[in-house]
Amino acid sequence: AQTVTQSQPEMSVQEAETVTLSCTYDTSENNYYLFWYKQPPSRQMILVIRQEAYKQQNATENRFSVNFQKAAKSFSLKISDSQLGDTAMYFCAFMLNDMRFGAGTRLTVKP
Amino acid sequence: KAGVTQTPRYLIKTRGQQVTLSCSPISGHRSVSWYQQTPGQGLQFLFEYFSETQRNKGNFPGRFSGRQFSNSRSEMNVSTLELGDSALYLCASSLAQGASTDTQYFGPGTRLTVL
Numbered sequence: 001a002q003t004v005t006q007s008q009p010e011m012s013v014q015e016a017e018t019v020t021l022s023c024t025y026d027t028s029e030n031n032y033y034l035f036w037y038k039q040p041p042s043r044q045m046i047l048v049i050r051q052e053a054y055k056q057q058n059a060t061e062n063r064f065s066v067n068f069q070k071a072a073k074s075f076s077l078k079i080s081d082s083q084l085g086d087t088a089m090y091f092c093a094f095m096l097n098d099m100r101f102g103a104g105t106r107l108t109v110k111p
Numbered sequence: 112k113a114g115v116t117q118t119p120r121y122l123i124k125t126r127g128q129q130v131t132l133s134c135s136p137i138s139g140h141r142s143v144s145w146y147q148q149t150p151g152q153g154l155q156f157l158f159e160y161f162s163e164t165q166r167n168k169g170n171f172p173g174r175f176s177g178r179q180f181s182n183s184r185s186e187m188n189v190s191t192l193e194l195g196d197s198a199l200y201l202c203a204s205s206l207a208q209g210a211s212t213d214t215q216y217f218g219p220g221t222r223l224t225v226l
Binding site: 035037042043044045046047050091097098099100101102103104 | 144146153154155156159167169199201203214215216217219220
């Protein structure tokens with residue numbers, strides 16, 4: 001069964017600085033999809049970024065980028081120029097036939 | 112384009128009752144997935160519906176069921192409610208053009224409290 005592990009329950013970063021959130025997963029499959037979602041206090045799950053496992057190039061979306069290491073089964077999220085609005089729970093997710101989520105990392109951006 | 116909508120947003124029930132939650136996907140999306148989020152278990156997949164058929168199912172008891180209508184709207188039902196069913200129930204929709212790996216977009220959730 002596919003499992004997703006986020007080893008950092010909580011993290012904090014100063015506004016305008018860079019932070020990296022870690023995620024590892026376990027699967028024997030070769031083709032799958034990985035996602036990062038953020039869940040602010042409103043509880044609305046918002047897609048941050050998506051990565052297809054067959055693509056070697058790391059996905060980027062403005063200030064958000066990933067470091068996808070397929071062999072190591074690692075999928076970290078880098079947030080550059082952190083903003084107060086980035087404060088949220090961040091969930092790493094693995095998708096094959098259904099979506100499996102990690103336990104989440106609570107990120108606080110400090111002014 | 113309107114996002115995923117869920118009704119009601121908040122619900123309070125007592126043990127033994129049943130409840131029905133509704134989800135309207137983004138226009139044009141044919142797949143609807145349901146998730147349960149609790150502090151103890153995190154986010155867990157309940158089931159996915161595509162073209163009115165259940166395509167995938169998570170590891171939940173039979174008290175949890177769902178259906179999808181021809182307009183892609185979906186409902187989930189929980190019968191004989193237990194205290195442990197208190198959770199945020201999230202619905203997500205995707206285009207799912209023949210695959211279940213399309214990006215999912217989430218609704219705001221329904222907060223169910225069982226007393």
